[in-house]
Amino acid sequence: MAVxxxxxxxxxxxVLYAVGREKIREYAYAVGETNPLYLDVDxxxxxGYADVVAPPMFAVVYSGRAVTPALFDPEVGINFANMLHAGxxxxxxxLVVAGDEITxxxxxxxxxxxxxMEFYEFETVSRNDRxxxxxxxxxxxxxxxxxxx
Amino acid sequence: xxxxxxxxxxxxxxxxxxxxxxxAGASGDFNPIHIDEDFAKQVGLPGRIxxxxxxxxxxxxxxxxxxxxxxxxxxxSVQFRGMGRMGEEIVVxxxxxxxxxxxxxxxxxxxxxxxxxxxxxxAEIAVS
Numbered sequence: 001m002a003v004x005x006x007x008x009x010x011x012x013x014x015v016l017y018a019v020g021r022e023k024i025r026e027y028a029y030a031v032g033e034t035n036p037l038y039l040d041v042d043x044x045x046x047x048g049y050a051d052v053v054a055p056p057m058f059a060v061v062y063s064g065r066a067v068t069p070a071l072f073d074p075e076v077g078i079n080f081a082n083m084l085h086a087g088x089x090x091x092x093x094x095l096v097v098a099g100d101e102i103t104x105x106x107x108x109x110x111x112x113x114x115x116x117m118e119f120y121e122f123e124t125v126s127r128n129d130r131x132x133x134x135x136x137x138x139x140x141x142x143x144x145x146x147x148x149x
Numbered sequence: 150x151x152x153x154x155x156x157x158x159x160x161x162x163x164x165x166x167x168x169x170x171x172x173a174g175a176s177g178d179f180n181p182i183h184i185d186e187d188f189a190k191q192v193g194l195p196g197r198i199x200x201x202x203x204x205x206x207x208x209x210x211x212x213x214x215x216x217x218x219x220x221x222x223x224x225x226s227v228q229f230r231g232m233g234r235m236g237e238e239i240v241v242x243x244x245x246x247x248x249x250x251x252x253x254x255x256x257x258x259x260x261x262x263x264x265x266x267x268x269x270x271x272a273e274i275a276v277s
Contacts, residue, residue: 023175030175031206032162037218056213056222057206060176085201089226095219138226 003113007075012106017062021098024054027061044097051098059090059135063124066104067139070122076108078120079143086119087140093133101129109138116145152215152253152276158243160211164199164235172203199233204266208259211241215255216274223252224273231264239266251275 021041028038036043037053044052054061071078096102104126112119124137169183178200181188189197205227213219233239243257253274259267 027175030168030171031203031210033210035213035218053219055206055209056219056225057202057209060178060202060206064177085229087226087228088202088205089224091224092222 003111003118004077005111007108008111010108012069014103014105015066017102019054019096019098019100019102021052024052024098027058028055049097054096056092059137062102063104063126063135063137066106067122067124070106070108082144084142086142089138091136096134102126118143118145152245152248154245154247156245158211158215158255160207160241161238162207163238166235168235169197169199172200201229204233204259207239208241208257208267208270211243212255212272212274221274223275227267227270230268231266233261233266237262248276
């Protein structure tokens with residue numbers, strides 16, 4: 001199969017995510033977090049934060065919905081039946097707290113083919129409403145070739 | 150908080166049968182391979198599997214617990230491998246590789262029943 005590389009460098013419309021207190025709590029419970037900074041407003045305020053703090057991996061919530069249109073973009077051409085999430089990287093800046101509004105942009109960083117496998121890499125950059133970069137995400141997908149599913 | 154080269158890091162967690170349902174709702178990832186037993190089997194899986202990003206969140210939690218909170222975790226990079234299942238203990242283990250310029254570099258992995266779910270994880274934690 002021939003991999004399409006025209007989409008390298010393509011960007012997608014920015015996605016705005018409003019961070020809610022109960023969404024942070026829901027996420028924290030789902031991943032087993034017990035740190036009161038994530039769950040208890042008083043504890044978060046006593047530690048100097050405006051509201052409950054989002055666990056770092058909450059980045060998947062605000063940036064995940066920004067990367068999805070790129071994964072489904074026909075110009076990128078991912079065959080979902082054979083796709084694997086191969087790797088993930090996040091680099092964090094200031095912590096996100098409830099009440100923040102996070103804007104995330106997505107770019108197709110690379111598309112390549114090697115040994116019958118296709119490699120796709122996407123980058124998300126998320127900024128808060130104070131224009132601080134709170135998270136840069138690198139999303140690596142592999143598509144197994146040869147129509148084996 | 151202080152970390153020194155060679156310091157170990159460990160976290161153990163046993164995912165209950167409904168963890169993927171809660172995580173689907175919390176994360177927005179409703180891929181049926183995680184929440185629908187019949188669908189998962191139809192596509193050749195042994196049954197519903199864990200979300201890789203949930204397992205990555207356990208790796209992240211091992212680091213923020215070791216660091217005393219979320220403030221210090223500046224970077225985490227992982228490779229996903231085996232499929233995680235509910236009901237079997239997952240063990241995250243790591244070691245501080247080096248500390249310099251206010252950053253501790255930590256190597257880690259996540260294992261379940263002898264199969265690695267996450268390998269070559271590398272984290273950077275700010276230390277004072």
